[in-house]
Amino acid sequence: MPVIEVTDLRKSYGGRPAVDGVSFTVEEGEIFGILGPNGAGKTTTVECVEGLRVPDAGRVRVTGLDPVTDHERVARVLGVQLQQSELQPKLTVREALELYAAFHSRPADWRPLAERLGLTRQLDTRFGKLSGGQKQRLFIALALVGDPRVMVLDELTTGLDPRARRDTWRLIEDIRAAGVTVLLVTHFMEEAQRLCDRIAVIDRGRVAALDTPAGLVRRSAGATVISFSPSAPLDERDVSALPGLASVEHQGGRVTLSGTDETVNAVITLLARTHVTAHQLRVTDATLDDAFLDLTGTPGPTEEASA
Numbered sequence: 296m297p298v299i300e301v302t303d304l305r306k307s308y309g310g311r312p313a314v315d316g317v318s319f320t321v322e323e324g325e326i327f328g329i330l331g332p333n334g335a336g337k338t339t340t341v342e343c344v345e346g347l348r349v350p351d352a353g354r355v356r357v358t359g360l361d362p363v364t365d366h367e368r369v370a371r372v373l374g375v376q377l378q379q380s381e382l383q384p385k386l387t388v389r390e391a392l393e394l395y396a397a398f399h400s401r402p403a404d405w406r407p408l409a410e411r412l413g414l415t416r417q418l419d420t421r422f423g424k425l426s427g428g429q430k431q432r433l434f435i436a437l438a439l440v441g442d443p444r445v446m447v448l449d450e451l452t453t454g455l456d457p458r459a460r461r462d463t464w465r466l467i468e469d470i471r472a473a474g475v476t477v478l479l480v481t482h483f484m485e486e487a488q489r490l491c492d493r494i495a496v497i498d499r500g501r502v503a504a505l506d507t508p509a510g511l512v513r514r515s516a517g518a519t520v521i522s523f524s525p526s527a528p529l530d531e532r533d534v535s536a537l538p539g540l541a542s543v544e545h546q547g548g549r550v551t552l553s554g555t556d557e558t559v560n561a562v563i564t565l566l567a568r569t570h571v572t573a574h575q576l577r578v579t580d581a582t583l584d585d586a587f588l589d590l591t592g593t594p595g596p597t598e599e600a601s602a
């Protein structure tokens with residue numbers, strides 16, 4: 296049985312659909328990513344999974360339970376990460392852990408949890424004095440105190456510097472290694488590519504694609520990219536006749552073509568036939584970013600732009 300099942304989920308705000316027929320299942324032990332541009336409906340979808348919002352239509356099950364009608368039992372299996380504003384700045388790390396342990400009938404021992412999350416030295420530090428990365432680690436610890444089977448992490452690494460983000464990725468991998476299924480909402484391509492077993496790309500309230508990161512890249516129209524600086528300009532007609540060509544870009548004397556392996560072979564043949572030398576020739580696979588652009592028509596935000 297899948298741990299999470301979402302079938303034809305629909306939710307509108309004031310008559311405007313935010314989630315418009317989303318379906319996916321998450322299997323036990325997976326890190327499942329929900330990736331999409333701003334306003335795509337990601338948070339609304341996971342809030343329905345958490346039972347925080349009531350769907351207009353469709354079916355949501357968490358370990359076979361309805362998150363709305365069986366909220367308490369779902370809350371016992373689901374670890375939900377808090378938003379920053381939900382913790383008092385004066386509360387110490389120890390107090391927060393003790394408080395959250397008290398909320399659960401069978402809590403995990405918070406001491407080894409604090410150690411695993413590198414918070415032992417911060418136990419007496421007030422929440423308001425923690426760094427961004429320490430706060431995120433505390434949120435993960437608080438979500439794990441209930442010993443959940445499933446963790447929902449929504450934009451966990453937004454606002455963290457690249458190093459703290461990488462530390463958080465390791466933690467997410469540790470959580471999965473401990474047998475917890477993870478539902479991860481993100482708009483970072485690198486994060487999704489690195490962590491997720493499968494990704495649902497959500498765009499305008501619908502699932503635009505659902506696949507492994509490598510599968511999404513393979514589906515992208517320009518799955519292979521060849522770039523070089525030609526010793527002489529190429530004939531535009533020869534270029535546009537290349538088989539499987541998805542895009543052409545010229546920048547500062549450099550030509551970048553995306554397409555298939557067949558496109559690459561044809562470019563090499565064309566260069567040989569026209570006696571053009573390709574300087575600094577590079578052939579690379581498309582990235583998840585390219586696939587995302589292909590699927591949604593929106594460039595994925597870069598790490599620098601969003602950090």
Ligand SMILES: Nc1ncnc2c1ncn2[C@@H]1O[C@H](COP(=O)(O)OP(=O)(O)OP(=O)(O)O)[C@@H](O)[C@H]1O
Pocket residue numbers: 308309312313331332333334335336337338339340482
């Ligand atoms: N409480 C609300 N009332 C009215 N509209 C809402 C509400 N919450 C979300 N929306 C709208 O629904 C749409 C989907 O929002 P949602 O937060 O689910 O998207 P998201 O993919 O999580 O976006 P982001 O990455 O920006 O958080 C957006 O157009 C948003 O403005």
